[in-house]
Amino acid sequence: MAGFRDRGLAPAGHRVVPHPAVTLLLEFGSGTPIVETSAGRQRGSLVAAPAPGAIWVWGENVECVQVRLSPVVAPAVLGISAADLDGAVVGLDDLWGRDGSRICEQLGEVSSWEERLALTDTLLARRCTARAYVDPEVAWAWQRIVIGRGLVGVDSLAAEVGWSRKRLWSRFSAQLGLPPKRAAKLVRFDHAAHRLAAGVDVARVAAESGYADQSHLHRDVMAFTGVTPANVGSEPWLAVDDIAWAGYPGPGSTVSSA
Known part of the structure; x- marks a missing residue:
């Protein structure tokens, strides 16, 4: 997991480098992240399949928590398999309805990144099911x-x-x-x-x-x-780890990861 705050992403946006995981983006700030893919635009919280193609994200006053889920465990959290995403990026509300919005509201009610990451972990754990989606x-x-x-x-x-x-x-x-x-x-x-x-x-x-x-x-x-x-190697959204975030964030941005 990683927490992001950016007062104003570059006009061209940030390139999201593909990663072998299902990516969950939970936004809670005053601004709304805009995600551009070959299939069009998504606004707000979203779920992205592994390697969904070229993705760019931009916006102002963006605050969000990014979670990367192994495609093996992602179905238990999301309620659908990685295959059901069909290689695309989908809005969280389309998957979870009002539950997605409530999670984002709760993230906005706590004041520190440590609390937000812990809360995210707790909320996602509650959504896990015992159903075996993967052989x-x-x-x-x-x-x-x-x-x-x-x-x-x-x-x-x-x-x-x-x-x-x-x-x-x-x-x-x-x-x-x-x-x-x-x-x-x-x-x-x-x-x-x-x-x-x-x-x-x-x-x-x-x-x-x-x-x-x-x-x-x-x-x-x-x-x-x-x-x-x-x-x-210098792409800012390469991954959520110490290597990828060395020397980042830039002015007006903060990052916390766990």
Whole structure:
């Protein structure tokens, strides 16, 4: 989780770099964040599928809490699977109705980021259900991809869970919203992007992250972000962690993460 306050985002907005998670944005400030995607604009609180394509966000007096949920656990919190998002960004009110607005109102009633993050954790925990949305085999395959930093073959995953490649592909896609090969590509990119944000040389990142060469890394980074590997590490919304937020926020902005 991370908390954001920005008095005025840049006119062009901030690029949201894809991440292997379902993203939940809870706004509670006087301003309303505006999110632009290829499908149009969304205002206010929202939910974004993993790697939904190019996203830009801007606004004035924006205050919000961002939560990243593993696609394995996101259904228990959201009430729908990552696949139901169909690779899109949707308004929170469309999913939760008045409950979404009430959560945002409660966030606005507390005065510190620590309280807001703790409150968010409590409120989301209350929404969790015991329903099993994801097969154990699919959850295990996802964890293997994450632990292996995307350097795991689909055939080996299928063999390890005792399924055919076709069955794993079908069940994984239906429950997590993206096929296993795409998931591995996204996880590998995310690891590489964090290494770039840490200041590691592009050639070394390519070699250590499993890319064939620098050109391969360049193609993936451009496909996911629209910027080069040399520039992606400085994108302010790369991720909610200490590496990504080093040297940020800028004037008029604050960030708190947990």
